Amino acid sequence: MAYRATMQEQMIRKGPWLEEEDERLAAFVTLMGERRWDSLARASGLRRSGKSCRLRWLNYLRPDLKHGQISDEEEQIILQLHERWGNKWSKIARRLPGRTDNEIKNYWRTHLRKKVQEQEQEILQRAINNAVNPQDFLLQQGDRSCEDDKSRTSSDILQISDYGFAASPYEDRLFDWISGSSSGINEDVRKHNEVWNMFSSSSYNLGFVSASGDSIWDYNSSSSSWNLDEDLQVVKQTWNTQ
Template sequence: MAGNMGWRMQDQEWRKGPWTPAEDDLLIEYVRMHGEGRWSSVAGCSGLKRSGKSCRLRWVNYLRPGLKKGQLTPQEEGIIIELHALWGNKWSTIARYLPGRTDNEIKNYWRTNFKEKTTSSQNQEKKKLKVAFRRDQYQQEVKETINSCALPYKEDNIGCKMDGETIAASSSGTTNEQQQHNQSLMARDVASWWDIVSEDGSWSEFLWNLDDDNPNQPVIEQSFSSYF
């Protein structure tokens, strides 16, 4: 499309493939000087021979401060499972509720763990069992988190509002204690939501009906109302 000219008009000159440490340094320096955004001008200003698109991806998925590395926690896995059940493959939306995790990471996680390899009913059953197992594991973790949570819950705690901006803020501007507190609060609400959904056994139907665009958004918005 014409709109891609800014990204790709010099395709033949763009470097591709794995990033080198030197390229990372250039990109970090560029963002430090100019801030995030204006990706199409990175090449001109920094000397990087990378497309703006490639720069943005590298920054968002790898270089951005506050990113968590390593394996997902059971809490995070539970949140992914539940939000995917609600929203389907809206990876960036799901990522907003997992501070420090990227949409790419979540997408890869899902594909690795739950990717449909065949359509056999046997595999469907296996998949359901796997999700059920992870759900149970997650709920156990939630209980432990709640039991060990020493900080009091405050309705007016503005820092807990978990939209995209405050997540970013909480990643960079709050203490680890606050971040853990926020996560445990969110985990508690997810657990409550689970209780509602799974009470009559409808969760399984809920989980596998992923094709609708976003039919369950009101449910989660109600459950997560203190964060929206």
């Protein structure tokens, strides 16, 4: 028994995929669908693990994948979403049709991380030069962009950023709508920015703040003044009339 298991482990191939392996995998995925990867790996006769087959398909062979350079627009989206969600690569990837979590993760690590760190360093330096606390400096910058919102305190602003959008049903459904209804990446980017601006507007943000410190989404659902479908409808209508 143990001997057989060891033999099987020895049979498993690792490392770069050969062209004929790719062809075989693609043929079997077409035949069996994108599931039961262990069975697929066995049935195909590929000496690869199910996990390895799944990864190869999702990251390289899938026909809807975009191969090639990440555009400036895509980079902007990655930056914005990473700022919101952190290293939630698969979540970010879902907002960029044709891109994989692995691709975005690598792109972030090799191209963007350094850039962001430099920007943060610059902010820190400017704060030092202005002899203020870096956090206050950022708040000052933020206040300059929303002068009309005098009632918003710095603690409000911190609450908003603390909550983020990670568990937001609004956000998930909005972005599903974006990627489901558009006709290309430019359209995606345009819609993304529009919706992003709407969410970033002071009225939306103030609505999201819970005075009690509860999760904003719990807060929303417990309040009868919020209606997910109606609010989504408003956003979509606003978009469609533009």
